[in-house]
Amino acid sequence: MVIKADFAIINAEELVTLKGTSSRPLVGEEMRNLGIIKDGAVAIKDDRIVAVGTTKEVLGKLEKGFEVIDASGKLVTPGLIDPHVHLIFAGSREEELEMMAVKGVSYLEIKERGGGMPTTLKKTGEASTEELLEKTSKILDTMLVHGTTTIEAKSGYEMTFHGEIRQLEIINILNKIHPIDLVPTFLAQGIPFEYENRVDELTREIVEKWIPEIAKRRLAEYCDVFCEKGYFNIEQSRRILETGRKYGMKLRIHADWLVHSGGARLGAELGVVSADHLIFTPMEDIEALVRKGTIGIFLPTTPFCYLGTYAKAREIINKGLPVALATDLSAANMCESMQMMMAIAVLQMKMTTEEALVAATINAAHSIERAYEIGSLEEGKKADIVIFDAPNHKFFPYHYGVNLAEKVFKNGKLVAEKGRRIK
Secondary structure (H helix, E strand, C coil): CCECCCEEEEEEEEEECCCCCCCCCCCHHHHHCCCEEEEEEEEEECCEEEEEEEHHHHHHHECCCCEEEECECCEEEECEEEEEEECCCCCCCHHHHHHHHHHCCCHHHHHHCCCCHHHHHHHHHHCCHHHHHHHHHHHHHHHHHCCEEEEEEECCCCCCHHHHHHHHHHHHHHHHHCCCEEEEEEEECCCCHHHCCCHHHHHHHHHHHHHHHHHHCCCCCEEEEEECCCCECHHHHHHHHHHHHHCCCEEEEEECCCCCCCHHHHHHHHCCCEEEECCCCCHHHHHHHHHHCCEEEECCHHHHHHHCCCCCHHHHHHCCCCEEECCCCCCCCCCCCHHHHHHHHHHCCCCCHHHHHHHCCHHHHHHCCCCCCCCCCCCCCECCEEEECCCCCCHHHHCCCCCCEEEEEECCEEEEECCEECC
């Protein structure tokens, strides 16, 4: 049978297919099998993949008249997926980052001094929608040129009724006009200054007013909560998540980032799709997440920048929890590069390069319930593909701190090349 194609990427030194991984996330030893094809090729028609195999196999299937892109000596992978992004915010907090990283001032202590997340809530609320759209578009462009083609995008940086609706509306606007696909999440995150000692009251407002209206407008697919010391406690988090589920949202949770808050245990109880951070989560709570089929998302940035303590990746993977990686990009510390997340995961968290790449592609796709169309290079899936200027997948932790993405394809279109977005 002859196949029509618009173009084919051929002669890849390594073609990472992750074939056969769409039905469930990979766990344990499964995370070390990338489905690599040497001298690989992938053919694209419109926005879909139509053929995958060796260069000889793919070229033998195609009808004449397609464009050829030579990837000799290069690594070709699925588009990278970032399943935890605090996307919409104004201002920056670089001075606080230095205080934490160099002087050892804790995240909670900065908040007690009148800084931290509440300052971002105030600045974001004061910014115009046009300003937020412009700043966020630049962030997305940077993600795109580094090979990220899909993200989970959270609200949470205004924490007022109208502010959270505005944040989600901005996410939905950007989802229509930017090449990156955005999966919208309502996040109950920071505590505004005026609610500092009235978190129960804020929680009641969220469950009685905010979530019903967000659901009515169909602005968010997921509901998430910052279940941490100094923010939402276990019972407040439970109310928020149960209300999100009541109104048709799927659930995620920030768990055990600063201390053992019990967030992972709550996530297991409620059967959340993902539990994120897991830095101070005891292994019995990890086992509870395994039993519920939850995906754990590791966020290497804050440990790298100032916490110094990483999630116990080796123990958690060995327990059988499927894991993904994400940037946790936020106003507190910014890194748009999933390549950097893979480097940190290998060099600091002792994940293998194969595990890190699985966590940044197919398992990340499962964590946002998109594995049926992204996360692997297989016939019928979206043509989200990256050509890296690297001979193999082990280069991510070896040649780090630079952008290895040479060409980025989204839905079958070349959208970035050599560090520049193509309009």
